[in-house]
Amino acid sequence: MSSLTVRRLIVWVVSFVLGFVISLLIISSFPIILPSARSVSIQEYGTTYFLVTMVPIALVFVIWLDAVMGTKILPD
Numbered sequence: 001m002s003s004l005t006v007r008r009l010i011v012w013v014v015s016f017v018l019g020f021v022i023s024l025l026i027i028s029s030f031p032i033i034l035p036s037a038r039s040v041s042i043q044e045y046g047t048t049y050f051l052v053t054m055v056p057i058a059l060v061f062v063i064w065l066d067a068v069m070g071t072k073i074l075p076d
Contacts, residue, residue, distance in 0.1 A: 011065040019058025
């Protein structure tokens with residue numbers, strides 16, 4: 001495997017892990033931002049809704065990590 005492929009895999013893995021963590025923080029710690037809200041789990045929130053929340057956040061990390069690491073996932 002070339003170093004470019006390894007860097008691309010790192011970008012995808014790190015992005016989706018960060019997307020998962022950020023999404024989990026958003027749905028579980030929302031009462032800190034809005035005191036009248038209550039904390040929910042992924043099961044309560046819904047796995048489909050959680051994925052719809054997580055994937056766009058992860059793609060934002062893909063864009064930034066692609067730019068920083070120079071993996072050329074996105075065309076210039």
